[in-house]
Amino acid sequence: MQVPLIDLKAQYAQIREGVEQAIREVCDSQYFVLGPKVEEFERRIAEYTLASHAIGVSSGTDALLVALMALDVGPGDEVVTTPYTFFATAGTIARLGARPLFCDIDGATFNLDPSAVADLLGAHCERDGANLVNKRTGGRVRAILPVHLFGQMADMDALLEIARGYRLPVVEDAAQAIGAELGDDRRAGSIGDIGCFSFFPTKNLGAFGDAGMCVSNDAELAERIRKLRVHGGHTKYLHDEVGGNFRLDALQAAVLLVKLGYLDRWTQARRANAARYGRLLEAAEIAEYVTPPLAGEGRHIFNQYVIRAERRDELRFSLADEGIRTEVYYPHSLHEQACFANLGHAPDDFPNARLAAAETLALPIYPELTTEQLEYVVARIADFYRS
Numbered sequence: 001m002q003v004p005l006i007d008l009k010a011q012y013a014q015i016r017e018g019v020e021q022a023i024r025e026v027c028d029s030q031y032f033v034l035g036p037k038v039e040e041f042e043r044r045i046a047e048y049t050l051a052s053h054a055i056g057v058s059s060g061t062d063a064l065l066v067a068l069m070a071l072d073v074g075p076g077d078e079v080v081t082t083p084y085t086f087f088a089t090a091g092t093i094a095r096l097g098a099r100p101l102f103c104d105i106d107g108a109t110f111n112l113d114p115s116a117v118a119d120l121l122g123a124h125c126e127r128d129g130a131n132l133v134n135k136r137t138g139g140r141v142r143a144i145l146p147v148h149l150f151g152q153m154a155d156m157d158a159l160l161e162i163a164r165g166y167r168l169p170v171v172e173d174a175a176q177a178i179g180a181e182l183g184d185d186r187r188a189g190s191i192g193d194i195g196c197f198s199f200f201p202t203k204n205l206g207a208f209g210d211a212g213m214c215v216s217n218d219a220e221l222a223e224r225i226r227k228l229r230v231h232g233g234h235t236k237y238l239h240d241e242v243g244g245n246f247r248l249d250a251l252q253a254a255v256l257l258v259k260l261g262y263l264d265r266w267t268q269a270r271r272a273n274a275a276r277y278g279r280l281l282e283a284a285e286i287a288e289y290v291t292p293p294l295a296g297e298g299r300h301i302f303n304q305y306v307i308r309a310e311r312r313d314e315l316r317f318s319l320a321d322e323g324i325r326t327e328v329y330y331p332h333s334l335h336e337q338a339c340f341a342n343l344g345h346a347p348d349d350f351p352n353a354r355l356a357a358a359e360t361l362a363l364p365i366y367p368e369l370t371t372e373q374l375e376y377v378v379a380r381i382a383d384f385y386r387s
């Protein structure tokens with residue numbers, strides 16, 4: 001049996017007609033950048049994420065970049081974030097000339113650990129007038145950037161409380177978490193000051209190329225992002241400030257509008273697969289794995305189903321031999337990346353992130369995965385640990 005990590009062709013088969021029709025409409029209109037389709041998609045994403053404003057942008061990376069630009073993050077600044085995430089989270093901070101200020105993750109949820117953040121800000125930073133200064137580097141701490149990794153919300157209540165105490169804005173990297181909720185129906189992206197989404201094809205809501213979105217409940221920030229998205233000026237050839245080309249294409253918006261209608265069904269299927277994995281892995285009584293923990297009552301949307309596994313790489317090769325594709329998100333913690341050597345971190349500075357990078361394995365969880373395929377995956381994992 002073959003089990004891919006994700007099967008976008010199976011997804012496309014369900015929606016082909018609607019998508020082709022939507023693409024045809026854009027072709028007939030010859031309106032390709034921003035415009036009515038993008039505006040409609042922005043309205044729908046604002047509704048879906050329970051945010052007052054949504055601004056379509058060119059990718060999840062650009063959503064993060066423009067969000068930090070709207071907060072005036074720049075040289076001499078530092079942004080608190082996790083070292084266990086996709087590169088873009090920290091990369092965008094560095095691109096603005098600022099420093100990622102890494103804090104370790106919670107070993108159980110893989111998300112930024114609020115107590116590590118409180119510790120860092122309390123013990124290693126000091127207030128200097130309106131600024132919060134990192135005593136070691138002299139940099140100004142300007143924002144907190146948690147990631148809702150794999151589709152599960154970071155501990156936003158604790159992080160927001162810390163942020164409020166220091167008057168720091170919070171930018172949510174919700175690239176993997178569209179539709180994820182805290183226990184009380186608050187949705188990913190609209191809880192902090194700005195939320196950033198990616199519609200990269202393998203995200204739960206995936207475009208036919210690159211696309212992203214910023215959401216916010218702050219009208220001024222939203223307006224600033226709108227302006228930065230088009231080179232810093234709403235009036236053609238007049239620029240209040242230096243922005244960039246962070247625009248969303250109409251073709252992507254058209255495809256995404258069709259797919260948005262299916263998103264809750266697909267998320268439900270992912271959650272059902274996760275529950276099935278949980279039951280089967282438990283029944284298989286294998287000591288070496290740990291199923292993904294669910295924090296509180298929230299709604300995990302399972303962009304990835306990530307287990308911890310002893311002898312992870314051996315397990316991965318063994319599953320590959322049986323036709324099962326898995327992936328490691330992420331094999332290296334960001335504090336160990338060559339491009340961040342200037343930050344001066346030792347490998348053991350963030351032990352939970354380091355351990356996660358060595359132990360985690362993402363299993364196939366996509367909505368079209370069949371029960372037979374899922375049972376086959378668990379059976380092969382059980383075989384591996386028994387032999």
Ligand SMILES: *Cc1c(COP(=O)(O)O)cnc(C)c1O
Nearest residue numbers: 059060061086088175176198200
């Ligand atoms: C996918 C992703 C991004 C970047 O999104 P792109 O659309 O690929 O630029 C940023 N952060 C996280 C956590 C992601 O998973």
